[in-house]
Amino acid sequence: MLRNPGWLSPLLRQAGTILVTLLGLLVLTFVIGRLMPVDPVRAIVGEEATREVYEHVYQQLGLDRPLWQQFLMYLRDVASLDFGTSLRTGQPVLQDILHVLPATIELATFAIVIGAGLGIPLGVIAAVKKDRWQDHAIRVFSLTGHSMPIFWTGMIGLLVFYAALGWVGGAGRMDQFYIGLVPDVTGFLLIDSALAGEWDVFRSAVNHLILPASLLGYSSSAYICRMTRSFMLDQIGQEYVTTARVKGLSERRTIWGHAFGNIRVQLVTIVALAYGALLEGAVLIETVFAWPGFGQYLTSVLRMGDMNALMTCVLLVGVIFIALNLISDLLYRVFDPRTR
Amino acid sequence: MTTPILEVEDLTIRYRGAPQPAVQGASFTLGRERLGIVGESGSGKSTVGRALMRLLPTAEIGAARMQFGRTDLLTASERQMRALRGNRMSMILQDPKFSLNPIRRCGEQIAEACLAHERMSKRAAKDRALAMLEAVQIRDPQLVYDRYPHQVSGGMGQRIMIAMMLLAGPELVIADEPTSALDVTVRLEVLKILDGLVREKGIGLIMISHDLNLVRNFCDRVLIMYAGRVVETLDAAELDNARHPYTRGLLAAQPRIGGSRDPLPVLERRPEWTRPMEGTA
Numbered sequence: 001m002l003r004n005p006g007w008l009s010p011l012l013r014q015a016g017t018i019l020v021t022l023l024g025l026l027v028l029t030f031v032i033g034r035l036m037p038v039d040p041v042r043a044i045v046g047e048e049a050t051r052e053v054y055e056h057v058y059q060q061l062g063l064d065r066p067l068w069q070q071f072l073m074y075l076r077d078v079a080s081l082d083f084g085t086s087l088r089t090g091q092p093v094l095q096d097i098l099h100v101l102p103a104t105i106e107l108a109t110f111a112i113v114i115g116a117g118l119g120i121p122l123g124v125i126a127a128v129k130k131d132r133w134q135d136h137a138i139r140v141f142s143l144t145g146h147s148m149p150i151f152w153t154g155m156i157g158l159l160v161f162y163a164a165l166g167w168v169g170g171a172g173r174m175d176q177f178y179i180g181l182v183p184d185v186t187g188f189l190l191i192d193s194a195l196a197g198e199w200d201v202f203r204s205a206v207n208h209l210i211l212p213a214s215l216l217g218y219s220s221s222a223y224i225c226r227m228t229r230s231f232m233l234d235q236i237g238q239e240y241v242t243t244a245r246v247k248g249l250s251e252r253r254t255i256w257g258h259a260f261g262n263i264r265v266q267l268v269t270i271v272a273l274a275y276g277a278l279l280e281g282a283v284l285i286e287t288v289f290a291w292p293g294f295g296q297y298l299t300s301v302l303r304m305g306d307m308n309a310l311m312t313c314v315l316l317v318g319v320i321f322i323a324l325n326l327i328s329d330l331l332y333r334v335f336d337p338r339t340r
Numbered sequence: 341m342t343t344p345i346l347e348v349e350d351l352t353i354r355y356r357g358a359p360q361p362a363v364q365g366a367s368f369t370l371g372r373e374r375l376g377i378v379g380e381s382g383s384g385k386s387t388v389g390r391a392l393m394r395l396l397p398t399a400e401i402g403a404a405r406m407q408f409g410r411t412d413l414l415t416a417s418e419r420q421m422r423a424l425r426g427n428r429m430s431m432i433l434q435d436p437k438f439s440l441n442p443i444r445r446c447g448e449q450i451a452e453a454c455l456a457h458e459r460m461s462k463r464a465a466k467d468r469a470l471a472m473l474e475a476v477q478i479r480d481p482q483l484v485y486d487r488y489p490h491q492v493s494g495g496m497g498q499r500i501m502i503a504m505m506l507l508a509g510p511e512l513v514i515a516d517e518p519t520s521a522l523d524v525t526v527r528l529e530v531l532k533i534l535d536g537l538v539r540e541k542g543i544g545l546i547m548i549s550h551d552l553n554l555v556r557n558f559c560d561r562v563l564i565m566y567a568g569r570v571v572e573t574l575d576a577a578e579l580d581n582a583r584h585p586y587t588r589g590l591l592a593a594q595p596r597i598g599g600s601r602d603p604l605p606v607l608e609r610r611p612e613w614t615r616p617m618e619g620t621a
Contacts (some may be wrong), residue, residue, distance in 0.1 A: 239438035245395060245505065246433070247453045248426030261443050337443055337488040 004187035014329060018322060025318040029311045030074050030158060038305040039340050043087055078315070088285055088301055091166075093312045096297065101316075102187030103173060104286070104293035107213055108278035114217025115224055115278075116271050122221070123228025138225065147221035153215050154288035161211055168209035189316035212289045215283060220274045227270045231263040238262075244299040271322040280317045345511050345544040346370040349405035353384070353391050353612045355400045362387045363550075363568045369513070374538065374545040376555030376576065378590070379565035388565075389514040392546075393431055394421050403606070424483065427457040430505040435521035436497025440489035447485025449474070450504040457508055472503040473522040476533050495526030502534055503556070506541070513538065516545045519566070520552070531558055551589055564590070566613055584614050 033040075041057050049057075057066060060074055077083070083093040119142070126138040162170045169175060173189050178201045182193045190209075193201040235241065236259055244254040283295035294313075300311035332339050347369045354361040363384040368375065377385045391401050406413040406575065411424060430453075433439035441449060450472065451465035466485070473481035476499040489497060499517065505513060518534065519527040535558055538545045549555050555562050556576050562588045564572040572584040582588055589607045 013515045239433055240441040241394060241436070243449075243501075243504075244441070246393060246425055246431045248422050248456050249422070250422060250456075253456075258441050258444070262441070307533060325603070335443070338490050 013252050014326070018326060021322055022319075025322070026075060026078060026316060027071075028318070029315045033074075033307055033311045034312060036305065036307060036310075038307055040307055065143050079159065083312040083315075086301065086309040087306045088304050088309065095308045096309065097294070097312060097316060099187065100292060100294050100297040102266075103189070103281060104222050104282055104295060105292060106190060107209065107216065107282060107286075108275060109281075109292060110209055110213035111216035111220065111278050112271065112275045113215055115220035115274060119219065119221035119224030120267065122193050122283050123225040123256065124232050124260060126225065126229040127232030128251075130233065130337075135229075140231075142222040142225040144227075145218045149217055149284075150215060152220070152282040154212065154285050157211050157215055158288070168211045169204060171208075171288075173208055173291065174201060174204040175208075203239060208289075212285050212291060216278060216285055222276060224267075224270060224274060228263065228267065231257060231266045235259040235262050258303065261335075268331045268335065269337050272328040276324050278323045279320055343441065344371050345367070345409060347405055347562045348392075348596070351388065351391065351401070351403040351406060353387050353396070353402075354400050355396075356400065356620050361395060362399070365390070366565070368563055368570065368573065370544045370546065372542045372544050372563065374535075374559040374564040376547045376549060376559035377565060378549055378555050378562055380550060380554055383565040384568040385565050386516050389431060389516050389546060389548050392512075392514060393425055394418075395431075400416060414487075423457070423493040426453050426505070426510075427508045428510050429514070430508070430510045430544060431514040431516060432498075432501050432505050432518045434517040436489065436494060438491075439501060440497060443487050444488075445485065445528045446487050446489060446492065446500050448487075450507060452498060453504050453507045456531065468507060469503070475537065476500075476503045477507075478503075487589050493526075493537050494502070494522050494528055498522060499533060502530070502537070506537055509541065510543060512544045516548045517550070518547070520551075552594060566609075566612075569613075570612055584613070585610075596599060 020143050040061060040110045041054055041063070045053050045057050062070055065073075081094060085091065085092045089096055122138050122142065123130075129135050158170060161168045172179075178198075182189070182196045182198050182201050183190050185195060187203045190202060193199070193205060232255075236255075238259075241254060241259050249257070261267045279294070282293060283299055285293040285328075286292065286293045287299075294316075297309075298313045301313065350369045351366040352361050353363040354574075359593060366384075366388060377388060379385045381478060383520075387396070390396050391399065392402070392406075392413065396417070401414070403414060408424070408429065411420065413421075415426070440446065447466065447469050450469040451462070453607070454460065454468055455462070455465045461517075470481045470485060473484055478496065478499060480482050484492065484496065484500070489500075492500065498521075502518075515534065519530055533556070534545075537543070547555060547559055556579050559576045562574055562576050563570050564574075564578060564582075564584065566586050572582060572587050574582055579587075580591065582591065585608065589605070592605045593607050595604060
């Protein structure tokens with residue numbers, strides 16, 4: 001064993017794990033690229049191309065070389081952030097994705113804040129009031145959120161809050177009128193409009209964001225709430241909670257000051273997973289709300305058999321999950337002294 | 341016996357949904373003395389301790405009288421109970437591995453006991469906790485104060501527990517098997533610390549245990565419980581003169597160093613023992 005300062009070795013181990021996972025992910029995306037029933041050459045040259053043209057492109061793409069060499073070439077491209085050109089848009093895939101991703105991150109982040117902000121307190125209350133009416137009411141509330149398909153709640157939400165009541169904006173990220181008014185700096189509309197000082201655009205963006213984010217948040221709060229409740233029930237039965245009561249602490253301090261601290265590690269894990277799911281899986285809500293995000297992009301390139309774009313999307317989803325795992329691992333160390 | 345701190349008469353505790361009460365007709369009084377409650381697992385001894393602190397949300401507690409100082413424990417509101425707990429009555433739990441919150445520093449957990457009851461600065465609470473750590477014979481209080489529970493040994497953890505529970509200066513301390521989870525080597529040390537503090541401060545102690553010898557050595561009086569009933573109450577010194585067959589059976593089942601190597605007698609259990617003996621106090 002190498003002699004490391006105590007805090008360094010877990011970080012090194014973590015870095016090693018991440019590298020191995022990343023490599024596995026790259027193998028996976030590479031295999032997907034080879035196994036898909038799409039001829040990459042045909043996709044580029046078209047159906048009418050002559051044999052010579054076909055052969056030329058075939059060699060240009062390196063498809064005549066052994067598979068391991070192709071994989072190394074793929075690794076080299078990925079390392080230099082060259083993911084090829086999208087067939088659908090004719091632009092570099094990276095540029096495409098950087099264009100659509102902020103919209104989804106904006107949506108997913110608001111959704112997870114709503115989901116966790118709603119789900120965690122409700123879960124704690126349900127655990128504390130187990131089997132009483134509060135618990136039952138919360139169960140109904142969260143089961144409802146869990147069972148209703150998101151595309152349906154999306155349409156109903158639009159009908160009620162946009163069409164009938166007019167409380168929120170409709171489809172898209174902002175009103176038609178404002179599109180193109182704010183320069184694209186970060187891609188995050190709220191940030192860009194604030195930077196540009198265009199508060200009308202900002203307000204319009206919030207108006208458009210609030211409904212899809214709430215619906216997504218509601219649906220993920222259901223899961224977060226159920227998990228919080230069961231984590232909390234585990235803790236409430238522990239002896240140290242009795243100790244807190246014996247000390248004469250109020251119920252609020254016993255629950256939030258003692259029991260809750262011990263579920264943070266578990267909560268971080270499930271919230272991170274829920275966030276990851278929102279980032280990759282907001283396809284349905286993005287469709288209903290005409291939200292120009294990652295989910296829509298992913299489905300469209302999938303339908304077209306746009307291999308470069310598709311492989312990159314899969315890679316990105318994997319990287320997002322690795323990154324979320326990394327962040328939750330780091331948070332474990334903050335929340336639990338035993339892991340330090 | 342001095343003026344009683346605690347008077348319990350005909351205490352009956354039934355867990356919701358259970359066919360039999362866990363404790364039935366238990367009566368005792370406690371002055372500034374050390375009372376041992378002994379019995380086998382499931383005899384209801386821990387249940388009595390928790391009922392006194394009203395820590396059994398799923399149980400119904402009934403009694404002719406359950407008086408702690410001037411407070412009627414039967415009718416006290418939850419608010420009144422909170423003011424008592426940790427302040428005038430407290431409880432030392434069995435295993436510091438589970439009874440200390442793993443993610444908070446030991447010292448903070450101790451200091452919290454007086455912060456919960458008195459208006460005082462964090463600084464003052466810390467000083468008091470440090471002094472208390474010294475009182476339970478921890479050599480480097482400042483170091484232990486900043487430790488997390490997983491960083492201290494069992495004996496140390498139990499001393500932290502004692503410090504926490506005696507911090508506010510209670511009149512009554514219930515020790516629920518305070519040394520069962522400890523190594524034999526540190527058991528005596530921890531008991532002596534607890535005993536010293538209890539005598540010095542004139543605290544009424546209820547020591548719940550299944551260890552007859554321990555109770556004999558550290559208590560003034562002993563309550564023997566069997567199947568939810570108090571079957572006999574005696575002075576610790578008189579334990580060998582116990583009259584109840586269950587108590588006698590317990591005593592006979594104790595192995596002795598240097599004693600006979602014949603198999604120990606098997607403990608008898610008879611349903612009729614659930615009635616208290618005539619003429620015992």
